[in-house]
Amino acid sequence: MSVRSKVIEAIQQIAREQHVALPALSDDLSLHETGFDSLAFAILVARLEDETGIDPFTISEDAAFPATVGDFVRAYENVPA
Amino acid sequence: MSPREIFALRDHLGAELKGRTISDAHDVVSLTDILSHTVLGGRLSELSGRAVLLKLSDQLRSGLAMIELDGIARRMLLCPPDLNPAHLDTLIADAGIDAVVTDEPDRWAGTGVPLVVTAHLPLQATAPATSERATEWLMLTSGTSGVPKIAGHTLEALTGAIVAEGPARGPAPVWATFYDIRRYGGLQIFLRAILSGGSMVLSDPHEALGDHIARLNARGVSHISGTPSHWRKLLMSGAAAQFAPAYVRLSGEIADQAVLDGLKAAFPDASVGHAYASTEAGVGFAVNDGLEGFPADYLGNRNGVEMKVVDGSLRIRSARTAHAYVGRDAAALTDADGFVDSGDIVELRGDRYYFVGRRGGIINIGGLKVHPEEIEAVINRHPDVRMSRAKSRRSPITGGIVVADAILTEGTDAARAKEIRDQILDQCRAQLASHKVPAVIRFVEALDVTPAGKLARTDA
Known part of the structure; x- marks a missing residue:
């Protein structure tokens, strides 16, 4: 499974659990518009860390949290495994 | 107090x-003629009036030494087996120890403890001793890190709940505990065996x-008796099927409904109950209705034990509590x-109080306080889970999140893990x-x- 599909699947799973009505996911969609709150993002980052071994937001202290779904996915794609 | 009023273990x-x-x-040591036998090589009289460190590698000699020393030594400090040796010097100084009962006398040569007595089996014949004084029992708290605190008890305080219950009915019980008898929970069972008959x-x-x-x-x-963690391990082991005790007790950790129900299912003919006790607070109460928590009307004065809830934590006053922390810089054990x-936090729901966790065990989740035990x-409660531990994990988004490790009930199909995880999460939500x-x-x-x-909580 590609990094992208892992990320998208985790987002969809958490949306189901949290009863978040997720809009269609596109790279341009701002993370704010996903309907996720900070707890949902915290769960997402923790689960992806368990699955991929990577937490791109802790690795680089100065990295800004991404603004869009595309940025978020790239944060995982760009970390050397 | 005149010597006639002293009632030590030997007098029971x-x-x-x-x-x-x-x-x-x-x-196997027979209690027949135990009072005319010695585990101390007949050197009990040398220990009269001394502050004795009981530092033995096994419980059997420890228990036999307790029977001899109570009423003779001025105080005895019980060392549980997991005591960090690095803390010994501090404890010896704080308790004013001037004698040690050990099975490793070589280790104590040249340590400055003036009297070293070796305990050994088999027992030797000796003349029975007469109780001379009320010995102070010193027990160590089972806190997580640092030097344990020394809580001072009297035999009367330690046996208050046992005397109140009276002798066991029916055939003489055979007692056992998963605890070490040098811990409060285990000592309670040892003292029951001595006082109320049986083996x-x-x-x-x-x-x-x-x-x-x-x-x-x-x-x-x-x-x-044992902690809920002891019992969960037994239930997971499959060994429970060969065992049929009549009386099953839990203490030392929160007994949740799942473990109570699990024990009732494993031992359908047994009386299953949980007790509230701690090294400092002594035996508070027993709950025998098969339910977690305790009835709200236990608060107030009940059988000589007064309980109240202040700032969420359970406070206890009774003749069964320890009387002081011992040591130079010892904090006060009781309030004014x-x-x-x-330090146990309780919550009132309906007409019952439920334990939600330890004050010192709170984890911080994004600035909110969470008791892992509650999670x-x-x-x-999920039927396919036997045991779990919740803890915090740092999060770049919220600072901290809750994560949990769980052990599935023996025989659960691993292929169902995802389905079970979703059900647990639904239940939690x-x-x-x-x-x-x-x-x-x-x-x-x-x-x-x-x-x-107790469940190890390294992050709490």
Whole structure:
């Protein structure tokens, strides 16, 4: 499974659990518009860390949290495994 | 106090002693004629009036030494087996120790402790001793890190609940406990065996659980206690099927409904109950209705134990509490009114109080306080979960999140893990505030339990 599909699947799973009505996911969609709150993002980052071994937001202290779904996915794609 | 009023352990052993034994995995000692035998090589009189460190590598000799020393020594400090040796010097200084009873006399040569007495089996014949004084019993708290605190008890305080219950009815019980008898919970069972008749079968940390249960069965154990973690391990081991105790007790950790129900299912003919006790607060109360928590009307004065809830924590005043912390810089054990703050946080729901966790065990989740035990109780309610541990994990988004490790019930199909995880999460979301719902649940084979029988919480 590609990094992208892992990320998208985790987002969809958490949306189901949290009863978040997720809009269609596109790279341009701002993370704010996903309907996720900070707890949902915290769960997402923790689960992806368990699955991929990577937490791109802790690795680089100065990295800004991404603004869009595309940025978020790239944060995982760009970390050397 | 005149000497005639002193009632020490030996004075409880004057009555019918035939057929009673105390045993461990290696030895069986008959209580018949125990008062005319010595584990101390006949050197008891040298220990008269001394502050004695009881530092033995096994429980059997420890228990026999307690019987001899009570009423003779000025005080005795019980060392549990997991005591960090680095803390010994501090404890010796704080308790004013001037003698040690040991099975490793070479280790004590040249340590500055003026009197070293070796305890050994088999027992030797000796002239029975007469109780001289009320010995102070010093017990160590089972806190997590740092030097343990020394809590001072009298035999009267330690046995208050046993005397109040009166002798066991029916045939003489055979007592056992998963605890070490140098811990408060284990000492309670040892003292019950001495005071209320019957025999005692000691645990052994080096024995496999299945072998331990086989030994309990072979010796006819009827009455047994342990922490919920001890009992969960037994239920997971499959060894429970060969065991049929009549009396099952839990203490030392929160007994949640899942473990109470699990024990009732495993031992349908047994009386299953949980007791509230701690080294400092003594025995508070017993709950025998099969339900977690305790009835709200237990607060107030009940059988000489007064309880109240202040700032969420249970406070206890009774003649069974420890009377002081011992040592140069020892903190006060009670408040000005004589209440011990247990540090156990309770919550009133309906007409019952429920334990939600330890004050010192709170984890911080994004600035909100969370008791891991409260989350574990919900996870444990899932029929396919035997045991769980919740903890915090740092998060770059919220600072911290809750994660949980769980052990599935023996025989659960691993292919169902995802389905079970989703059910647990649904259960948590229905019953817990959103920040308490675990972000991640991992299924594990085992969870660490401390030598004191409690779930290890390294992050708390």
